[in-house]
Amino acid sequence: MSSPISGSSFVFDNVYIQSVATTAGIVEYQGPLGHYFDKHYPDHYHHNVSYEQAEIEMLKDALLICLKNGKVKKEEIDFYFGGDLNNQLTACYYYANHLHRPFIGLYSACSTIGLALANASIMIENHNIHKAIACTVSHNATAERQFRYPLEYGIQRKETMTFTATGSVAVYLSNKPSSIRIESITLGKVIDYDQYDANDMGRAMAPAALDTYLQHMKDLKRDGTYYDLILTGDLSHYGKTIMKDLLKEENQKYNEYDDCGCLLYDVTQNVYQGGSGPVCNALVSFGYIYKMMLQGKYKRVLVLATGALLNPVMTNQKLSIPCVCHGYVLEVVV
Template identity: 55%
Template sequence: MSLHFLGNSVTLENVYIASSGTVCGPLEYLGPLGSCFDKSLQDYHYGEKSFEKAERKMLRDALDICLKREKLKYKDIDLYLGSDLLNQITSVNYLARELPQPFVGLYGACSGFALSMAMAGLLIDAGYVDKIVTMVSSHNATAERQYRYPVEYGVQKKDTTTFTATGAVSTLLTKQPQSVRVEAITLGRVIDYSQNDANDMGRAMAPAAFDTLVNHFQDLKRTFHDYDLVVTGDLSMYGHQILKEMLQRHKMDVVRYNDCGCMLYDLSSQPVFQGGSGCACSALVTMGSLYPQLKDKKLKRVLVVSTGALLSPMMSAQKESIPCIAHAISLEAIE
């Protein structure tokens, strides 16, 4: 079929979610959604010699769980898409060495979940492939070592800090009808409000989420009221409040809105500062909690806006600001 964008958005007709696999870290398991995930880590090494190998193992386990549910083998998938936070998207690239089919690595920082789902949706709806698996991961220790300081240093955190979620999620998308479909997507623009503090991601990413939400609603002539729930990816408490204020100043009626970084943890008792972030944050909440509710018809339509800070340690050292992006996917239960 021929796909045509309406501004930054496009509606899809034949893209369905067939299965998923979710693996979470220790703190994520102890949070309010812990029982929603398929597998959890007892510690951050996960039986491996390095945190990076542990992240790769999480990805492999999530993929195996996802495919096992549909009785599929690695070779049965037409294309794999993957995203993580590390330089050269190391985790998914190294896992892809084990895959017999084509692989495309994507980088969108913490927006990787919605980005990979959107790209998969476009390829399936255009008729190029039948089955795509998306894979995303993040690990608190690997991300902190790359973007800030190794956790072993015990560096004191600012109040605005977010906590990188540890987890991996694989999702199988297909053109064969299922109980939940990817109904629409909105691709984000890179937005830079001249923020340069790597310990204040919520403030940096909120404008990107605002831009994508405004474009999504304008393109598709919708409002918050057209969704049972709208979630952003990882703005956490501080960024979540900033976004709400921006939307209200834009005369939007903000209802049924939450942030995955606030949903993944018990912010009153767990040591996660402002809440969660990372590729795994929106992926775990969406596929672990929201997707089952859509399957069970407890939710009808959900909008997921994964947010990403496109910083690099090198640019931060050069005092550059932090460009950010947000991509949106609309998930809908089939009657």
């Protein structure tokens, strides 16, 4: 049975990854990690009539590939956990009726995969369920329409902006031993450092990443050198620099640190500061890092999934942007 160490962190003995699946958009496929993804699409529409319907298709493909890789039927999954960036979790709920199992919709912005993994892991560890899938999906065009302006507006971009990643990821978890497990999680607090610029997510989210990092190390009585890699979600280049400065101010030591938003794209691609969105963290963690762990490059990785909990209505009312970070540890089973 799992029990919280401090009310924030949980350590697990019996939560294992059985299979993963990744689908990616054309820009993500053209990036340096493109060949690690299971499926990619030729354009933003994916042969659909709208961006939203294309997003639903990406989620469908990721779930079906994950189920196939895990050799399990969709009806055999106890619970599905997931979310997206659209109002009312449109992409997830519009496909959930095809699963014929309970779907737990979650919203934690770009940190949604961390929250989904946490909920699934706690229930599996405590024997409430045996099989679960954590998933997320995002689409650059639907996110722009949701939080800023439709792409067709052609607005001027700010230097500090990030690029919402297009794709979907599904992770099948169970209590059956496998090569890699979810060793622990640290659920983050909502942190608001009075940042108001919706076009500067890296600055807003970095304090939340640091808070969860410090809480994780305190709870588990570890330091950064315990891990082969510390990986933040989508701070991208600007936010990554801030995070490194914050870690230095806290006298934190670590072996290697990087950010998913920096790894997903090449500097020559027109993605501004780098990647963001729920699938940014998920694509890098489970499309690339997971496979590197299977190949023996990493044994323990702490992933800090960051999310800016902004709402366009509140942003237009000149309110600051609350942020959160949910951490999870991927560990090779010896």
